[in-house]
Amino acid sequence: MQKVDVYKLIERMAALIRSEERKRCTEMGLQVVHLQVMDYLSRCNKYSNTPVALTNYLGMTKGTVSQTLLLLERKGFVRKEADLADKRMVHLYLTEEGQLMLGQAYPSDLFSNAGLFLEAHNPDLTEEPFINALTALQKAHKSNSFGLCKTCKFFTHTNDGFLCGLTKETLTQSDSEKICQEHTLL
Amino acid sequence: MQKVDVYKLIERMAALIRSEERKRCTEMGLQVVHLQVMDYLSRCNKYSNTPVALTNYLGMTKGTVSQTLLLLERKGFVRKEADLADKRMVHLYLTEEGQLMLGQAYPSDLFSNAGLFLEAHNPDLTEEPFINALTALQKAHKSNSFGLCKTCKFFTHTNDGFLCGLTKETLTQSDSEKICQEHTLL
DNA sequence: TATGCCCTGTTTCGATTCGAAACTAAATGG
DNA sequence: CCATTTAGTTTCGAATCGAAACAGGGCATA
Incomplete structure (x- = not known):
């Protein structure tokens, strides 16, 4: 409490x-x-x-x-x-x-x-407690969480880089560190 | 860093x-x-x-x-x-x-x-890292910190309650837990 | 391919916010 | 006692805000 x-x-x-x-x-x-x-x-x-x-x-x-x-x-x-x-x-x-x-x-x-x-x-x-607090807030926030691409459940690693599982497109390092409106928590 | x-x-x-x-x-x-x-x-x-x-x-x-x-x-x-x-x-x-x-x-x-x-x-x-982060932000904030009364450097305990060292007035429990514009960090 | 629905974005309206500057009035301090 | 500072108001024009109506592209289903 x-x-x-x-x-x-x-x-x-x-x-x-x-x-x-x-x-x-x-x-x-x-x-x-x-x-x-x-x-x-x-x-x-x-x-x-x-x-x-x-x-x-x-x-x-x-x-x-x-x-x-x-x-x-x-x-x-x-x-x-x-x-x-x-x-x-x-x-x-x-x-x-x-x-x-x-x-x-x-x-x-x-x-x-x-x-x-x-x-x-x-x-x-450490950053950890702050990351946890942000994640909890994103979950409690009803609509989109607007999280970083690389923390999304659709974000995957491939042989030659990163991939968005939603759009099936390859992503650059820079892409993966930006805010995405489609961001979905695990 | x-x-x-x-x-x-x-x-x-x-x-x-x-x-x-x-x-x-x-x-x-x-x-x-x-x-x-x-x-x-x-x-x-x-x-x-x-x-x-x-x-x-x-x-x-x-x-x-x-x-x-x-x-x-x-x-x-x-x-x-x-x-x-x-x-x-x-x-x-x-x-x-x-x-x-x-x-x-x-x-x-x-x-x-x-x-x-x-x-x-x-x-x-625990709350501790968040308290530390807030305090650091208040310090970095040039103007008034608008902190809680009881965390102010002028806040003191007396025999029968609390005292504001700036106004020399006694404070209630409720007072001490509110935001004060005169708030000054230690 | 036509119809209807959903989606993205714009326009228009009137009330409200915003900052800037001029202002009143009360306190303060030589 | 007068200048200066401080608390708050007023006035102005530009911009914000939400609501609602609007235009037009996608898309599904018939």
């Missing part, structure tokens, strides 16, 4: 992160959503860089996502590309400017500083 | 929590900010239930906070009370309706379900 309190702690961390993000965005003249969108696009794999995936990931309506993308496109941070196979679909990419802006707006120094503190004061800390 | 990755995991959890919050808010006809404000008011102590504290906690401008509070007041979720000592200040309280709404909108079942998973699959998991 004390275990539940782990999530109180995680919420507190989430609140701090949110606050930092908001300040950064304000400084850069962005909205928080913009940062979230660009961050997602920089981390998701080729199956997941579509407006619908974004809609599910962020928990917004598709109309709102469409609007936000329009603005990000207008500002030159995001580029759209029609899917060749399915003409309904659109793939989203960060432009050079988008990547640059993301790098500036993202509170990476907060995390690296916190990481340094952690390393200095708790040298024997 | 692997330690830094702990925060990648925490970010992923934060993103999932955010997504769930947004969905809940939409269902209840609220904006995410409203939930954040009400959640904060339900957790903060008597020194920290003011618009400025909210402004710092959420990382928004005071104008925006003022607007948001106006709306929450109009909807009957929040009540304002002038400070008796300092007439510039205002104290904010959740109304009965506000508490009720917060209870409904808050994704508490997500956390309790996740807690159950965690308990079932990792019975020997």
Whole structure:
């Protein structure tokens, strides 16, 4: 029963992160959503860089996502590309400017500083409990878990690399380390 | 160097929590900010239930906070009370309706379900690494840490209870377990 | 191949948020 | 006693937000 309190702690961390993000965005003249969108696009794999995936990931309506993308496109941070196979679909990419802006707006120094503190004061800390907490949260989260490709139940190793058991396509190392909307826990 | 990755995991959890919050808010006809404000008011102590504290906690401008509070007041979720000592200040309280709404909108079942998973699959998991991670993040966070009163360096025990070394006031058990804007790490 | 349904994404609407800047009023501090 | 700081409000224009209607591509089934 004390275990539940782990999530109180995680919420507190989430609140701090949110606050930092908001300040950064304000400084850069962005909205928080913009940062979230660009961050997602920089981390998701080729199956997941579509407006619908974004809609599910962020928990917004598709109309709102469409609007936000329009603005990000207008500002030159995001580029759209029609899917060749399915003409309904659109793939989203960060432009050079988008990547640059993301790098500036993202509170990476907060995390690296916190990481340094952690390393200095708790040298024997491991990632394991955090991985377990994330997995439990993904399971409790009703809809898609949006996990890393390589932790998916459809992810398999082959002679010459990696394979997605769902799409039957081969995957690069980089693919396997990105967020996938089809991610399914074991 | 692997330690830094702990925060990648925490970010992923934060993103999932955010997504769930947004969905809940939409269902209840609220904006995410409203939930954040009400959640904060339900957790903060008597020194920290003011618009400025909210402004710092959420990382928004005071104008925006003022607007948001106006709306929450109009909807009957929040009540304002002038400070008796300092007439510039205002104290904010959740109304009965506000508490009720917060209870409904808050994704508490997500956390309790996740807690159950965690308990079932990792019975020997402790809170310690999470406390350490939060403390490190609070230290890295430049501005106020917004920690729990009882973890503050000004918090002291006396014969008949608790005392805040900053305001020299006695504190109740409940006070000591709430968020304080004056919170300072050791 | 035609019909109907589902899916992806856009558009439009009105209410709300957001940040910026100007503002009021109260406290503070020489 | 006056300048400065601090708490909070007001006003403005741009952007967000959700809801609902819409357009059009896929796909199954007849």
